[in-house]
Amino acid sequence: MGKYQSSKKTKQALIVAAGELAAECGIGLVTTRAIAAHAKENIGSIHYHFGSKEKLLHAAIYSIIARWQATPLSNIVANSDCSTAAGQTETIRRVIKRFATLLFDPAVPAWHSRILYQVMQYANPLQDTFRTLLLNPELDQMVALIKAIDVDLDDETAQFYYFFMITPLLFHADYKYAVLSRLGQTEYEEDYLRKLTDLSIKQTLLMLNLPLGRIDE
Amino acid sequence: MGKYQSSKKTKQALIVAAGELAAECGIGLVTTRAIAAHAKENIGSIHYHFGSKEKLLHAAIYSIIARWQATPLSNIVANSDCSTAAGQTETIRRVIKRFATLLFDPAVPAWHSRILYQVMQYANPLQDTFRTLLLNPELDQMVALIKAIDVDLDDETAQFYYFFMITPLLFHADYKYAVLSRLGQTEYEEDYLRKLTDLSIKQTLLMLNLPLGRIDE
DNA sequence: ACTTAATTTAGTCAAGCGATTAAACAACAG
DNA sequence: CTGTTGTTTAATCGCTTGACTAAATTAAGT
Structure with missing residues (x-):
C-alpha cells in the first residue's frame, strides 16, 4: 500500500x-x-x-488540524511585545487576523472551517483527539496571552474574553450559507471580510481597554 | 385521531x-x-x-418557533423610545435580554436552543419554513430597529451589527457542551449567564456609540 | 356493562447503510 | 515484454433504517 x-x-x-x-x-x-x-x-x-x-x-x-498547527499561535505569542499598550493592541490584531485567515482565506479549503467546530457541537468519538491536539492548546495559549495583557484576570474571565473575541468570526463560518443567503451572495466578498475582521479587532480592543491605533501600516 | x-x-x-x-x-x-x-x-x-x-x-x-413567537420582538419595538440615547440603550438591553432568555432560561426546554439554529447550518428541507416563519421576520425587525437608532446605516451594516450583538450568546448555545466541559460544569451558572448578557450589552452599546448607563434599576 | 372507534402494539417490508471479498486491472521493476 | 504486486472494481454480506399493517388493547359515549 x-x-x-x-x-x-x-x-x-x-x-x-x-x-x-x-x-x-x-x-x-x-x-x-x-x-x-x-x-x-x-x-x-x-x-x-x-x-x-x-x-x-x-x-x-486531522488534515484540518495540521493546517492550523502549520500557522501556530506560538509564532504570534513569541514575537509579540505585551509590555506596552501599543504592543498589546498589535498582538490582538495579529491573533484575530490569523483566525480570520484560517477560517476564510480562499487558499484554505472552504470545508475546513465548516467541519472543525462541527466536531465540537455534538457528542462524537473524534472530540477527544480534536481537543487534545488543537482546542485545548489553542485555548490555553490564548488564556495565557490575555492574562499577560491584563494581569488582573482569572483564567475563566480571560477565556470568556477570548470567546467574545472570536465569536463573530466563528459565527460567519458556522452560519456561512445562511448569512450568504441573506446577503444575496454566493461567497463572502473581500470587503465584507475586511469589515468583519476590523470590527472584531475594534470590539476586542474596546473590551480590553486597549488603544485602537495600530503600529505598522 | x-x-x-x-x-x-x-x-x-x-x-x-x-x-x-x-x-x-x-x-x-x-x-x-x-x-x-x-x-x-x-x-x-x-x-x-x-x-x-x-x-x-x-x-x-415548529414548537420552538411558537415559543419565540410567544415572546415577540414587536413588544420591545413597540414600547421602546428610540428618540433619546438613553431610550436606545434600554431598547438594546431589552433585545439582548430577550435573546438570552429564549436561549438559556431554564423555563425554556434546553433542546430548543440547540436545535433552532441547527436547521440553519446545513442544507435541509426544513430551512424554508424556518426562514419564513422566524428568521427573516426577526432579522428584518432588528435591521429596522438598529437603523432607527443610527439612521445613517444601510441594511447590510445594520444586520452586520446585529450579528455582533447576538453572536456571543449564540456561541454559548451552539457550543454549550464544549464550553461547559472547559468550565468543568454541567450547566451554565446564573452568574456566568449574567456576565455573558452584561458584556454582550456593553459591547453592543460601545459598538453603536450609545451611553452605557441604564434607565431603570 | 357494552359497543364502538381511537390508539397502541409487535411483526414485517424494501431500501440503503458500512463492510468485505475475489476477481480484474494497472503500475512498476527487471 | 513479462511477472509481480499494489490498486481498483463490482458483487454481495448482514444489519439498521423508515415505513407499513393487521391484530390487540384501551378509552369514552351510551
Whole structure:
C-alpha cells in the first residue's frame, strides 16, 4: 500500500470529497457511497486506503488540524511585545487576523472551517483527539496571552474574553450559507471580510481597554 | 385521531424525545427507534400521530418557533423610545435580554436552543419554513430597529451589527457542551449567564456609540 | 356493562447503510 | 515484454433504517 503514484491521489481525493460532503450536510450524514461518487472513486477504495469510513473522516479532520498547527499561535505569542499598550493592541490584531485567515482565506479549503467546530457541537468519538491536539492548546495559549495583557484576570474571565473575541468570526463560518443567503451572495466578498475582521479587532480592543491605533501600516 | 386524552400526551412525549435526541446528536442522526425508546412509546405511534419521522421533527421545530413567537420582538419595538440615547440603550438591553432568555432560561426546554439554529447550518428541507416563519421576520425587525437608532446605516451594516450583538450568546448555545466541559460544569451558572448578557450589552452599546448607563434599576 | 372507534402494539417490508471479498486491472521493476 | 504486486472494481454480506399493517388493547359515549 502506498507504492504507486495513484495511491496518494486517490487518498487525497477521498479526503477532499469526505470533507466537502461533511461540510455540506454534516459529518454524521455522509455515506461511503456519496463520498466515493463525489470523489469519482470506488467504495472499496475507502476501506482499502483508510480501513473504514470513520478513519477517513478522522484523516480529513486531522488534515484540518495540521493546517492550523502549520500557522501556530506560538509564532504570534513569541514575537509579540505585551509590555506596552501599543504592543498589546498589535498582538490582538495579529491573533484575530490569523483566525480570520484560517477560517476564510480562499487558499484554505472552504470545508475546513465548516467541519472543525462541527466536531465540537455534538457528542462524537473524534472530540477527544480534536481537543487534545488543537482546542485545548489553542485555548490555553490564548488564556495565557490575555492574562499577560491584563494581569488582573482569572483564567475563566480571560477565556470568556477570548470567546467574545472570536465569536463573530466563528459565527460567519458556522452560519456561512445562511448569512450568504441573506446577503444575496454566493461567497463572502473581500470587503465584507475586511469589515468583519476590523470590527472584531475594534470590539476586542474596546473590551480590553486597549488603544485602537495600530503600529505598522 | 386526537379524541382521547392519551393522544395529546403521546404526541407531546414524542416531540420532546425527538427534540432532546436531535439536540444531543444532530437532527439528521435521530432514528425513529431511538425516539420511541426515549419517549417510552411505540415506533408505530410516530407514524400514527405525525405521519413520518420528518413530520415529527417538523412539529418539534415548529414548537420552538411558537415559543419565540410567544415572546415577540414587536413588544420591545413597540414600547421602546428610540428618540433619546438613553431610550436606545434600554431598547438594546431589552433585545439582548430577550435573546438570552429564549436561549438559556431554564423555563425554556434546553433542546430548543440547540436545535433552532441547527436547521440553519446545513442544507435541509426544513430551512424554508424556518426562514419564513422566524428568521427573516426577526432579522428584518432588528435591521429596522438598529437603523432607527443610527439612521445613517444601510441594511447590510445594520444586520452586520446585529450579528455582533447576538453572536456571543449564540456561541454559548451552539457550543454549550464544549464550553461547559472547559468550565468543568454541567450547566451554565446564573452568574456566568449574567456576565455573558452584561458584556454582550456593553459591547453592543460601545459598538453603536450609545451611553452605557441604564434607565431603570 | 357494552359497543364502538381511537390508539397502541409487535411483526414485517424494501431500501440503503458500512463492510468485505475475489476477481480484474494497472503500475512498476527487471 | 513479462511477472509481480499494489490498486481498483463490482458483487454481495448482514444489519439498521423508515415505513407499513393487521391484530390487540384501551378509552369514552351510551
